[in-house]
Amino acid sequence: QIQLVESGGGLVQPGGSLRLSCAASGFIFSIRNMGWYRQAPGKQRELVARVAVDRSTNYADSVKGRFTIFRDNARNTVDLQMNSLKPEDTAVYYCNAYPSLASWGQGTQVTVSS
Numbered sequence: 001q002i003q004l005v006e007s008g009g010g011l012v013q014p015g016g017s018l019r020l021s022c023a024a025s026g027f028i029f030s031i032r033n034m035g036w037y038r039q040a041p042g043k044q045r046e047l048v049a050r051v052a053v054d055r056s057t058n059y060a061d062s063v064k065g066r067f068t069i070f071r072d073n074a075r076n077t078v079d080l081q082m083n084s085l086k087p088e089d090t091a092v093y094y095c096n097a098y099p100s101l102a103s104w105g106q107g108t109q110v111t112v113s114s
Contacts, residue, residue: 009108022095
């Protein structure tokens with residue numbers, strides 16, 4: 001079955017960095033566009049970054065220039081490097097295909113606070 005396991009979240013001060021990682025299994029990773037999504041309290045889940053099969057990338061305006069998404073087809077992983085973090089980046093972060101598959105992982109909490 002499809003499994004998406006996110007890790008790497010935590011508490012970080014404004015201006016800090018985190019690197020999230022997602023291990024995917026149960027589907028053919030290399031032929032799927034992949035994305036990182038986030039959901040803040042009281043808000044809808046939103047796509048923040050995506051990497052296509054051809055490794056082209058696209059970012060939400062709110063994270064452009066600060067976040068970088070990477071994929072490793074040999075390991076079936078997709079990472080999100082987050083720099084210059086802001087309090088408004090606080091959310092639970094999820095990875096999934098783009099468009100998303102029906103199954104979601106449990107996500108990883110990112111909290112940006114002083």
